[in-house]
Amino acid sequence: MKLLYSFLKDMQLSLKSFYIYIELGFALVFVAVMLFAVPENFEPRVTVYAYLDLEGPNQVMAEESLTQEGYEVILLLSREEVEAELADNRSSVGLAVALEDGTIVYDYILQGYEDEKFKNIIKTSIESGFAKEMPGYENVTTVTTLEGKGEKLSDRLNILPVFLALNAAFMGLFIIASYIFLDKDEGTIKAFAVTPAKVWQYLLGKMGVMLVSGLMSGLVATAFIAGLKAHYLHLILLLIACNAFGSALGLFIASFFDTMTKAMGWLYMSIIILAFAAVSYYMPAFSPLVIRMLPSYPMLFAFRETLYEVSDLRYIYANVLGFSLAGVVLFLLSNWRFKKTLTV
């Protein structure tokens, strides 16, 4: 009951202060920018990784014809290299061309998400280029699809997980700490401390406020950008777990300091460090262990899973469980620390 009153009071206070509006406003600005200023996909040009196993003049001719078609062509030395590049750059296609007994053999290596129309455009445009340059050759075409996710998010949707992790989970880290220091400044924390209410009720009430605003901003952004594509049940559970983790981490950091100014450096640093995961999220080729060890790293991919048509539920729920547990542990530690330092 006291928890409920404490939560309601904090909710009332937060509605009268500006943080919650910043968070929601930020979500709306993000939505607006994404919908009106950012194209659905950034790179309409497709990169073609090609391995040409031809001889002398044919090799030169093939290279010229490919570049003329307006694709960005990157020539590689083996079919394996082509596959490796494709795995890292999901908006590319691969091509291996070889001459066998006077027949040109085209081997397309695709990501798996391309639709038929796209496949045909690529095929006909490349082949017609060759046909012009090398008349008289027969051709044999095969299509290989790479293993892996048969689905690629639009570039716009691909940004959403970063927003969700940042706004819904880690913004809470910062805001909950400032709420605590606001109470310390106002001295109201001392007034609370001389009532029979318990420290965990105080802390959990604050986390409740973070959860409400985090869920609201996260769901608003997802609703506008992903619409019905997202799996909302999984998303909500994941948002709750990540938000609780973020707030509890904020509490834990705040428990070591008596003023916002002193805590600021650490809070800021932890957000920056956590944000590094976004780099590897965008450039899978750059995923050093230190980044993969950041909690935000699996979080980003878990949020992404909730946007796929077919989600990897095991991955999502491993994250839900992991972040909930970590949140609980951090909360207990903060509670234990705050029992001693809340009023100092």
Add this chain to the structure above:
Amino acid sequence: MISVKGLYHSYSHDEKYAVKDANFEISKGEVFGFLGPSGAGKSTTQGVMTGLLQLQKGNVTVAGYDVKRASRTMFNKIGVSFEQSNVYGKLTALENLEFYRKLFDVSTRDPKELLEIVGLDHVATQRVSEFSKGMKHRLTFIRSMLNNPEMWFLDEPTTGLDPAIASVIKEIVKGEKKRGTTVFLTTHNMFVADELCDRVAFIIDGEIKLIDSPRNLKLQYGERLVEVEYRDNGDLKKETLSFIDEKDKHHLNDIVNTGKVEMMHTKEATLEEIFIKVTGKGLQ
């Protein structure tokens, strides 16, 4: 109701003590004044007793609870008014009290009634951030009464209030005392202490110098004084003379004999004068 034995407190956790070896007992229904100049360690002592500061050394029991391992239910019996008002500026006066009362497990008083007693009923639904300092102070004061505390801690309850309001506060404290509430009152206003307290402790630089009732202190330390105003060659002169000091007695005799006395009245030593005498320091 309260027992403090060998209490030490150091903010820097070293030999620099804000409170040094404090010992006192307060019995049920007593109003106990804690007097001393600024920085003497009054609020620190109260902080330890109310659990806001961690007990570092010594034994403290409050309302039957050992502060070292007190359950939070102890606070159902305790009320604390702070020297710096600490209320939610973004809430109204009434909202502040309504929220606070819900944190107790015991029956609480009607916030509206309390607001009325200290003359805040007309601003009950106004945001506290728009309040003056004195209004916030009054709100902090009545908040400490919500749970009908058996043990009431008042840190500077009248400081910064205009005399009319201050006397209202004093009347409230007297009323609570009649109902049997035990009060720990911290102040550097000797008149307040004299008027309200059964016993007072003088504290200076973290050390309690003396504990006694205001009456005993006056009997023991207070010289009987007389204030005279008389004409000397047309000039009006004013002097304070002692009934005990021989030189003063003769001088007083002379003045009376010349017959130019315009006004004369006896005067008791104030608690403040006694404080200066005992501790060698003023209160401000």
